[in-house]
Structures are given as C-alpha cells and as structure tokens.
Amino acid sequence: MKDVPAKPARRLRCAIYTRKSSEEGLEQEFNSLHAQREACEAYIASQKSEGWALVRDQYDDGGISGGTLERPGLKQLLADIEDGLVDVVVVYKIDRLSRSLMDFSKLVEVFDRNRVTFVSVTQSFNTTTSMGRLTLNILLSFAQFEREVTAERIRDKVKASRMKGMWMGGYVPLGYDVIGRKLVVNDEEAAKVRMVFERFVEVGSATVLARELRSDGFRNKQGTLIDKGYLYRLLNNRVYRGEAVHKGTTYPGEHEAIIDARLWEQVHDIMGESPRKRANNSRTQTPALLKGLLFTATGAAMTPSSTKKGTRRYRYYVSMDLLNNRETPEDGIPRRLPADTAEAAVIMEIRRVLRTPETTAQVIAALDREDIAEAEAIEALQQFPKLWDQLFPGEQARIIQLLVRRVTVTAEGLVIDLRTDGIAGVMREMMTPRQLEAAE
Numbered sequence: 001m002k003d004v005p006a007k008p009a010r011r012l013r014c015a016i017y018t019r020k021s022s023e024e025g026l027e028q029e030f031n032s033l034h035a036q037r038e039a040c041e042a043y044i045a046s047q048k049s050e051g052w053a054l055v056r057d058q059y060d061d062g063g064i065s066g067g068t069l070e071r072p073g074l075k076q077l078l079a080d081i082e083d084g085l086v087d088v089v090v091v092y093k094i095d096r097l098s099r100s101l102m103d104f105s106k107l108v109e110v111f112d113r114n115r116v117t118f119v120s121v122t123q124s125f126n127t128t129t130s131m132g133r134l135t136l137n138i139l140l141s142f143a144q145f146e147r148e149v150t151a152e153r154i155r156d157k158v159k160a161s162r163m164k165g166m167w168m169g170g171y172v173p174l175g176y177d178v179i180g181r182k183l184v185v186n187d188e189e190a191a192k193v194r195m196v197f198e199r200f201v202e203v204g205s206a207t208v209l210a211r212e213l214r215s216d217g218f219r220n221k222q223g224t225l226i227d228k229g230y231l232y233r234l235l236n237n238r239v240y241r242g243e244a245v246h247k248g249t250t251y252p253g254e255h256e257a258i259i260d261a262r263l264w265e266q267v268h269d270i271m272g273e274s275p276r277k278r279a280n281n282s283r284t285q286t287p288a289l290l291k292g293l294l295f296t297a298t299g300a301a302m303t304p305s306s307t308k309k310g311t312r313r314y315r316y317y318v319s320m321d322l323l324n325n326r327e328t329p330e331d332g333i334p335r336r337l338p339a340d341t342a343e344a345a346v347i348m349e350i351r352r353v354l355r356t357p358e359t360t361a362q363v364i365a366a367l368d369r370e371d372i373a374e375a376e377a378i379e380a381l382q383q384f385p386k387l388w389d390q391l392f393p394g395e396q397a398r399i400i401q402l403l404v405r406r407v408t409v410t411a412e413g414l415v416i417d418l419r420t421d422g423i424a425g426v427m428r429e430m431m432t433p434r435q436l437e438a439a440e
Contacts, residue, residue, distance in 0.1 A: 011053055012117075013088070014044045014052050015057065016041065016059065016090050018096060019033075019036075019071070019097070020063065021063070021064070026063060040090045040092060057080065060073050066095055077089070087116060093122050094123055173221070174192065175240065176258075190258045194263075211395075241264055288339060289396055290304075290339075290343060293401070295408055296321070296335070298329075300319045304317060305317070305318045316336050322335040345416070349416045350403055354423065404417070
C-alpha cells in the first residue's frame with residue numbers, strides 16, 4: 001500500500017510589528033526594533049511546517065508611545081489587514097502593540113473581523129479561546145498599570161524639578177533661549193518683551209496694542225505675527241518674573257527675570273479692571289474724527305474743543321476765528337458745531353457713497369487687479385456699516401483721513417469732499433481677518 005503524501009498546510013501570511021517608546025538608541029546599527037524583528041522572524045521560521053510565511057512589508061514605529069493608536073506603522077498594518085493581506089500578526093510582547101486595554105480591545109475587534117490571529121513570541125497564548133482571551137486581558141491590565149505608574153513617576157519628577165525652579169522643557173518663551181537645559185536671557189528678545197509690557201501700560205488695551213504690534217511686524221519666537229491671544233499669554237507668563245509654575249503654583253526659578261515687580265504690577269492692575277472699562281478708557285484717549293479736515297467757508301480751520309457739565313462732557317468743533325477773537329462777517333456760517341452732529345453727517349455721506357453703483361464698480365475694478373473676487377468686494381462694501389461700529393475712534397479717525405479730503409462749513413450746511421480713490425484701499429483693509437477688531 002502506497003504512502004499518501006501529507007497535505008501541505010495552508011499558507012499563512014505573517015506580519016511583524018515592532019515598536020519602541022523613545023527615540024534613544026534608534027540611531028544604533030542594531031537597536032531594539034532590530035532585536036524584536038529578529039526574534040519574531042526566528043519564531044515564524046520555526047512555524048514554517050505549519051505554512052507560516054513572512055510578508056515583505058515592515059511595520060515599525062520607533063519613538064512612539066504605546067498609549068496611542070496614532071502610529072504610522074500600526075495604521076499601515078491595520079490598512080493591510082482590512083485589505084486581506086495579512087493572516088497573522090506577530091509581536092515580541094503584547095505591550096509592543098498597545099499599552100491600553102481599551103485600545104487593544106479595538107485592535108482585537110479588527111483582528112477578529114478579518115480572521116487574523118495575534119501571536120506574542122514571548123507570551124504563549126491563543127486568542128481564539130476564552131482562556132486565551134482572559135490571559136490576554138490580564139497581561140494587558142499589567143501593561144496598562146505599568147504605563148500609568150511610569151506616568152505618575154514622571155509627573156512627580158516634573159513637580160519636584162519645578163519646585164526647585166528648574167526648566168523642564170516645552171515651549172520656550174520669547175525673551176529666552178535654552179542653553180544647557182536652562183533658560184538664558186536673549187537680550188534682543190528681552191528688550192521686545194519689556195517694550196510690550198511698557199506699551200501696554202501706556203495703551204491700556206490688549207486689542208489696540210495687538211493691532212499696533214501686528215502693523216509693526218512684531219512676531220513670536222516661531223516667527224508668526226502675534227494676535228491678541230498670544231499677547232495675553234505673554235502678559236500673564238510668570239516666567240518673565242523669574243518664576244517657575246506648576247499646576248498654578250509658583251516657585252522661585254533658576255532663570256533671570258526680564259520684568260521687574262513694579263512693571264508687572266502696573267500691567268496686572270490694568271488687566272484687573274473690567275474689559276469694558278479698559279475699552280472705554282482707550283476710546284477717550286483717541287482724537288476727534290474730523291481733526292484737520294473741518295474748515296469754514298472763509299478758510300478758517302475748526303479745531304476740536306470740549307466742555308464739561310457735571311459728569312457729562314460735550315464735544316465741539318470751534319472756528320479758530322472765534323478762538324482768536326477775530327472779527328467775522330455776519331454771513332450765517334456757524335463758528336461752533338456739535339462734534340457728534342458734524343461727524344455723524346460725514347459718516348452718513350461716506351455710507352451713502354459706498355452704496356452707489358459707481359463706487360461699487362470702482363472698488364471691484366481696483367480689487368480685481370489684486371485677484372480679489374467680485375463677490376468678496378461687494379460683501380465688504382455691504383458690511384462696512386457693521387465693521388465701522390466695531391472700530392475704536394482712533395481707527396475710525398485714520399479711515400476718515402483716507403476717505404475725506406476736506407469738510408467745509410457753509411451757511412447752508414456741510415460740503416463734504418471725499419477721496420474716492422482711497423475707498424478701494426479701505427475696503428482691502430476691511431477684508432483682512434478681523435480677529436483683533438472686536439472690542440475687549
């Protein structure tokens with residue numbers, strides 16, 4: 001009787017996954033990833049009689065924690081599993097695949113759905129049986145426990161180091177460089193930081209200051225133009241006081257302070273006021289909208305003036321003829337105008353002109369040369385009244401200077417001469433991102 005040849009085992013495509021949490025040692029010719037792969041290849045070779053065969057693709061993640069699934073090598077492995085290219089996943093130890101019990105359950109779900117077997121070459125078990133799954137969960141629980149204990153030790157070390165005032169890495173604040181794992185003052189940047197603190201004391205508004213700094217091209221450590229959020233973080237950063245902060249508690253730092261106590265207190269006394277009060281303060285410090293633009297029909301300039309009755313202040317534009325007691329003819333031309341009335345009339349005329357078809361066509365043609373869409377230009381013109389109300393008077397005065405050539409006071413009313421050629425430039429500014437335009 002002839003011997004019947006044994007039926008060859010089904011070919012099982014085996015993928016090896018390796019991982020190392022830190023980048024330390026990866027530059028070596030033979031590192032931890034190589035050692036894991038060598039052990040896994042030897043195990044696969046021992047199962048050759050069972051039909052095991054190593055796939056060509058390598059799935060390695062060096063310097064990535066096992067506490068996350070966001071790993072390039074692992075993602076590629078899962079994609080190949082979903083495409084039916086892998087039958088067995090081989091790892092050196094379970095925690096190389098994941099240190100999180102919840103994450104591992106997600107991986108096992110993917111394996112089961114695609115009928116993929118999971119094997120650890122140093123921890124013998126079979127995931128197809130209930131006992132194997134229990135063993136797996138126990139091992140994973142210990143892996144997660146080890147990860148959490150390690151994290152606690154790291155947190156304790158960071159806290160102890162911060163209490164000693166040591167720099168523990170992370171974002172390097174403007175004004176400092178890191179040399180020998182310590183913060184060292186960068187004199188050029190430190191001067192900029194002091195300027196920001198001193199300027200805030202003068203201006204009293206983060207919105208106005210941030211806009212001013214952006215227009216001056218002020219950039220952060222990474223070379224990006226600053227915004228109001230960054231400015232607040234800078235003004236509240238106690239590193240500049242020479243302190244180290246951990247979980248809201250401050251400790252004396254090893255590094256040198258950039259901001260002295262007096263300047264720090266001045267800034268934070270201002271920041272302690274309500275944002276609305278600070279905004280109102282900044283508004284009262286801005287110039288009159290029509291300063292240098294308002295004249296009588298006789299050619300006399302009209303200058304801003306004000307009077308106060310009780311707690312209320314009344315603003316006017318007064319002719320220099322009247323202030324200098326010059327004789328003027330009885331021609332019916334007002335020599336004193338309520339400021340609110342005159343300014344409101346000019347703003348109303350600007351809004352009227354912006355709604356005319358001629359202005360719309362002019363703005364569209366000017367902005368079209370800068371590759372700005374027609375729809376965007378029309379929207380900017382329509383949004384002008386709303387955006388105008390959000391601006392501080394200082395900004396409004398600057399725009400008035402761009403749009404108004406002269407305002408003449410006659411016996412019949414105001415004659416407003418607008419610079420129509422400046423409208424496109426103003427619209428271009430209005431169309432820029434306005435994160436800094438809202439009042440505090």
